[in-house]
Amino acid sequence: MSTEAPTEPRTRVHYPAPIEAAIARLIPLLHGEYGLSARAVALLLLQGDAEVERLVRAQEGERAAAIAGVVAEIEPAFSGPLSYVIGLARQAAADRIAGRTASPPTRTRGGFAEWLGRAMMRPLTGLPILLIVIYFGLYQFVGVFGAGTLVNLLEGTLFDKHINPWVTAAVTRVLPWPVANSLFVGEYGLFTMGLKYAVAIILPIVTTFFLVFAIIEDTGYLPRLALLTDRVLKRVGLSGRAVIPMVLGFGCDTMATMVTRVLETTRERVIATLLLALAIPCSAQLGVILALLAGWPAGLAIWAGVVGLVFLLVGYLAAKLMPGQPASFYIEIPPLRWPAPANVLVKTYTRLEWYLAEVLPLFLFASVLIWVGQLTHVFQWAVTVFTYPVQWIGLPRPAAVAFLFGFFRRDYGAAGLYDLAQSGGLTPPQLLVAMVTLTLFLPCVAQLLMMSKERGWRTALAMAAFIVPFAFGVGFALNATLRLLRI
Amino acid sequence: MELSERAEEALEELWLAEERGESFASADAEPAVAELAAAGLVQRREDSVSLTPVGRAEARAVTRRHRLAERLLADVLDVRPAAVESVACRFEHVLARGIDDKVCALLGHPKSCPHGLPIPPGPCCEDNEHSPVRLVASLAEMEPGEQGRIAYLHPRERATLDKLMAMGAVPGAAITLTQRFPSFVLQVGQTQVAVDSDIASSIYVRLAGSAPPRRRRRWGRLQRG
Numbered sequence: 001m002s003t004e005a006p007t008e009p010r011t012r013v014h015y016p017a018p019i020e021a022a023i024a025r026l027i028p029l030l031h032g033e034y035g036l037s038a039r040a041v042a043l044l045l046l047q048g049d050a051e052v053e054r055l056v057r058a059q060e061g062e063r064a065a066a067i068a069g070v071v072a073e074i075e076p077a078f079s080g081p082l083s084y085v086i087g088l089a090r091q092a093a094a095d096r097i098a099g100r101t102a103s104p105p106t107r108t109r110g111g112f113a114e115w116l117g118r119a120m121m122r123p124l125t126g127l128p129i130l131l132i133v134i135y136f137g138l139y140q141f142v143g144v145f146g147a148g149t150l151v152n153l154l155e156g157t158l159f160d161k162h163i164n165p166w167v168t169a170a171v172t173r174v175l176p177w178p179v180a181n182s183l184f185v186g187e188y189g190l191f192t193m194g195l196k197y198a199v200a201i202i203l204p205i206v207t208t209f210f211l212v213f214a215i216i217e218d219t220g221y222l223p224r225l226a227l228l229t230d231r232v233l234k235r236v237g238l239s240g241r242a243v244i245p246m247v248l249g250f251g252c253d254t255m256a257t258m259v260t261r262v263l264e265t266t267r268e269r270v271i272a273t274l275l276l277a278l279a280i281p282c283s284a285q286l287g288v289i290l291a292l293l294a295g296w297p298a299g300l301a302i303w304a305g306v307v308g309l310v311f312l313l314v315g316y317l318a319a320k321l322m323p324g325q326p327a328s329f330y331i332e333i334p335p336l337r338w339p340a341p342a343n344v345l346v347k348t349y350t351r352l353e354w355y356l357a358e359v360l361p362l363f364l365f366a367s368v369l370i371w372v373g374q375l376t377h378v379f380q381w382a383v384t385v386f387t388y389p390v391q392w393i394g395l396p397r398p399a400a401v402a403f404l405f406g407f408f409r410r411d412y413g414a415a416g417l418y419d420l421a422q423s424g425g426l427t428p429p430q431l432l433v434a435m436v437t438l439t440l441f442l443p444c445v446a447q448l449l450m451m452s453k454e455r456g457w458r459t460a461l462a463m464a465a466f467i468v469p470f471a472f473g474v475g476f477a478l479n480a481t482l483r484l485l486r487i
Numbered sequence: 488m489e490l491s492e493r494a495e496e497a498l499e500e501l502w503l504a505e506e507r508g509e510s511f512a513s514a515d516a517e518p519a520v521a522e523l524a525a526a527g528l529v530q531r532r533e534d535s536v537s538l539t540p541v542g543r544a545e546a547r548a549v550t551r552r553h554r555l556a557e558r559l560l561a562d563v564l565d566v567r568p569a570a571v572e573s574v575a576c577r578f579e580h581v582l583a584r585g586i587d588d589k590v591c592a593l594l595g596h597p598k599s600c601p602h603g604l605p606i607p608p609g610p611c612c613e614d615n616e617h618s619p620v621r622l623v624a625s626l627a628e629m630e631p632g633e634q635g636r637i638a639y640l641h642p643r644e645r646a647t648l649d650k651l652m653a654m655g656a657v658p659g660a661a662i663t664l665t666q667r668f669p670s671f672v673l674q675v676g677q678t679q680v681a682v683d684s685d686i687a688s689s690i691y692v693r694l695a696g697s698a699p700p701r702r703r704r705r706w707g708r709l710q711r712g
Contacts, residue, residue, distance in 0.1 A: 079603035081645055087652045104677060121681075123669055227670040227681035239683070240670065329670065329683040474663055 013093040015086060022046060022074045029067050032059030045071055048082040072429055117336040120224040130225065137212040138250065141291065146208030147287030154200035167191050171360070183371045190367045197409055198363045202252075205283045206349070206355060209251030211385040212335050214347035218339035222247070223331045228331045236315025237271045238263070239327035245272055249280035254447045255351065257454055263420075267324035272320055273455055277443040278470070279311035287411045289435055294420050299432045306436050306478060313469075347476070366408040379404075393437060393475035394483070395430055396420070404439065410444045430480045437475035442467055490526070492580055493519040495549050501529065501538050502546040506604070510535045551607045552587045553579040554600035559590055561601045562693060563622055571601060586689045595624040595691060598641050626664060626671060627688040634663035635694040643687040651689065654680045662692055 016019065026042035034041050034055060043069065044052040057064045076084050119125040171184045171191070184190050197465065216222060222244060230240030242263060249256035253276050256396070260272045281289065293300040319326075371378030388401035396419055406413025421431045442464055451460040490498075497519035504511040520536055523529040528542030538546055556578040560566040566574055582590065588611040592599070595613045599605050621628075623638050637660050642648050655675045656662065663681075666672035671687040673680055 062669075079601060081648065084648050086651075088657055090654070091657050093654070121666060121672060164644065190629075223681065227672065228682055231669045234683070240681070305557040328647065328685055329681070330654065330686055331681050332654070333681055335679075399528065 002296060013090050016078075016087045018074050018077045019082070019086065019089075021045065022070055022114045025070050026067060029062065029063045029070070029135060030056070030064070034059075043086060046074070047086055048081075077299055081161050117224065117333075119219075120221060120336075120441075121227060123228060126228045128226070130228075132220070133216065137216065138209075138286075141212055142205060142208045142251075142283055143287055143290050147203045147283065148290070148380070149206065150204035151201050151287075154204055155196065159196045159200045164196065165191055179375065185367070188362055190371075191303070195364065196359045202284055202359075203352075203355075204365070205287060206252050207352060209283045210348045210351045210355075211344065213248065213251060214351075215339045217347065218337075218343050220334040220336050223333045227330075227333070234326070234329075235319070236275070236312060237319025237322065237327070238268055238275075238315070240328040240485055241327075241329065241331060242268060242272050245276065246280060249276045249282065249284050250286065252355065252359070253277070253280060253282045253360075253443055254450045255355065257447055257450045258358075260454065262382040263327070265324060265327060267322050268327045270455060270459060271315060271318045271322060273451055273459075274466075275311055275315055277447065277463055278314060278440055278467055279307050279450060281307070281439050282410065282444075283438065283448075288410075288415055288418070289439070291432070292421070293435065296428060299428065302432060303435055303439070306474065307439055310440060358450075359446050362449055363409075366445045370408060389472045392477040393433055393472055396425055398425060400435055403438065405446075406438050407442050408445055410438075413438055429479075433475050433479045433482065437471050440471035440474055442471075490545075491519070491522060492524045494526075494653040495580065496576070498528065498538075498542070498546040498549045499534070501542070502550045503604075504542075504545075505538065509561060511537070519590055547607045548561065548584070548587075549579070552582045554604060554606045555579075555590050555594070555597070556582060556586055557600045557602070558594055558597050558606070562594065562597075568601070571709075595621065595628060597623070597639075597691065601639070603680060607643055617630070621694060623691055623693050625688045626662075626682075626690040626692060627684050629664045629692065629694070631664055631666055631690075633694060634693040636660065637662055638691045640689055641669050642693060643685065647686060650686070654678065654692055656680075661691070 015328060023039060023042045023046070026045065027038040030038045030041055030192070032055070034052075036044075041056070045056060060067060073081060082099060108409060120129055128376045165186075175184070184192075187438045203445045225247070226240035226243045228240075229243050233240055233242050242260075245259040245261060246258055247255040256276050257273055258482045262274070263269045263272055270440065289303065290300070293303060370379060373382065383400050383404055386403050390400045391397060398418060401417035402413045404413075405416055417426065417431060421428075426434065443451070448464065450459060451463065454464075498688055501511050520531075522531060524531060524541065528545055529536050530539055535614070553575055556575040557571050560571050560574055560578065561568065591606075591609055591611050596608070598608075625641075637656060637658050639658055639666050640651055641647060642651065642655070655678050656673075660675050663674040664671065665674055669685055670681045673682065673687075683711055
C-alpha cells in the first residue's frame, strides 16, 4: 500500500437527489472538529442522530440554526423518515456490491444441523429438547458435578482441611483478641466464611454454569429458545429476548440482573428484575434444594410448581400494572453449529473475571456486616424479629436464623434448614414450606445491591418491600394447603 | 351521485386540507366548489369552504379510491413513482363504488398510500375479507411456505422501521415465511429471523404465485384492526 494521502473512496453510496443536495448545502456550514468527514456528519444529521446534533450545536454556534433549517426542509420531501430512505440507499449499494462479488450458496444447508435447528423451533419437539438440555446441562453438570463433587473438593478438602486451620492459627497469633480475629476467622469471618463461600462454593458452581451457558450460547440454541418462549413471556410483560437473562438467572441472579440491560424498554427491565429477584433460584440455591428434596420427588414437583405459578402470576400482574408499551420481539436465528472451544473458554473466562471483580467483594462485605451485626447485637435482634413470620407459616423458631442467613448466603440458609430437618426439627411438609419461602424470599445481598445499581435504589427497595411479605404470604398459603390435604 | 371529475378533485383537496388542519381557499376551484355547494356537499363560510357531513363522507370515499389506486399502481403494476400521482388521478375515477373494496382486498387492506397518507378504511377492512386471489398480504396473513418480495412496510412505530431494516427486510427483498407458531420465522435473503405478530403485520409482501388463502382458525388477534 502506498503512503500517499487518502483519495476519494472508489465505492460511494449515492443517495436520492434531494438528500445529496442537502448534503452539499450542509458541508460548507460544518466548520467544527468531529473526527469524521463532513459528509459523514451531514448524513448523521439528516438521520437525526442525537449525539451528532449535540456536537454540532456545541461547535457551530450561530450556524447551528441554519444547519437545522436545511435538515428540516428536506424531511417532507419523502414519505418515510430520512434515516429509512438513507438506509434503503445503503442497502441498494450493498446489494450491488454483493451481486458483483459474492454468489449465494447453490445448495441450502441440509443435513442434521438444519433438521435439529428446526426441531428446536417447534413446540412439540422443542420442549423435549429443552428438558434434555436442562437435565444434562443444569442438573447433571452444574448440580451433581459442580455443586456436588467440585464443592466438596474445594470446601471440604482444600479449605476446611488445609487453608482454614492454617489461616486461623496465623490470624489468632497476630490478633489474639476475639473481637478482632472473629472478623477474619470467626464463625462468619471474612476469610473463613466470606472468602470460603465465594471461592469454594459459589465459584465452582458458577463456573460450571457459565461453561454450560457458553456452550449453549455458542451453538445458537438461545435464539431458538427465545422464539419458543416469546408467547409465554409476552403474558408476563416480557419478550422472547428476556429468556437470556432468565436462563442466566439460574446460574447467578446477580449477573442476570445486570444482563437485563439487553432488554429494550424500562418496563421490561423492571419486570425482569422483579421476577429474577422473586422466582428464579440461582445455582447455589438450586444445588442445595435439589440435594435436599431429591429423595422426595413429589416435594420437588410441588416446589417447582409453586415457584413457577408465582412467576406467572406476579409477572402477569406486574405487566398489567406497569405502564408502557408492550415489548416487541425480533431476533436473528443463526444456523446451528458446533461450539468452538476457544469461544466457549473466552466467554466463560470473561464472565468469571466479572464475577470475581463484582460479586466476590460483596460476599466479603456481607461477612463484615454480620460481624458488625453480632457485635452490636443487631443480628440477634433481627433473628428475633424473624421468628414471628416464621412461626406464622408453621415453622419452628430455630428456622428464623436460616432465613436471615438466606439473605447473606442463599445456600447457608437452605443448609441451615437441612440441618434442622436432619435433627428432627422439621417435618417434610415444613421443610417444603421453608424451601418455597426461602426461594421466593429476598435476593442475596449481592443481587440486591446489583438491583439498586441497575434500577435505582428506590425501585429496588420497593421490590424488596413487596417480596418479603409476599414470600411469607405464599408460605402461609402453602402451609395451610398442605395441612388441609395431608394431615 | 354523479360528480364531475373536477368536483371530485376538489373534494379530495378538501379532505387533504382537513387532514392537515388547514383551511381550504382556492379561487381556481370556483366552478367545482359551486357544483359541490349545489349538491349540498360543502358550505361556504366567509372566506373559507368546509365540508358538510354528507360531503365529508363523499370526500372520504373519493380519497380512499385515489389512494387505493396509487397503491395498486405502485405495488402491483410497478408504475414509476413519478407517474403514480398523475395516473392515479385519472384511475380513481374509474374505480366505481364496490370495485374499490375488491381492490382493497386484493392488496391485503393497505393502511397507507405510497406517500404515507392514511387510506380511509372501508367495510371490507373491518371484516378483513379475503379475496379469492391475493396479490399483496401482510406477513401475518401468509401461510408457511409462501414467498414473495416485500412490497412495503407499515410499522406501528418508527423504531420498528430501523429493526426491519437491520434485518434486511426492505422493499424489494425476497422473503419466505417458514413458520407461524409460536413465533413468525422468516427467511430474508440469507438471514433467518424470528418476529412476533406485531412486527409480522408490518411487512406487506407481494406474493409470488398467488394461492388462495386457506380457511384458518384465528388464534387471537392476527392483524391490527
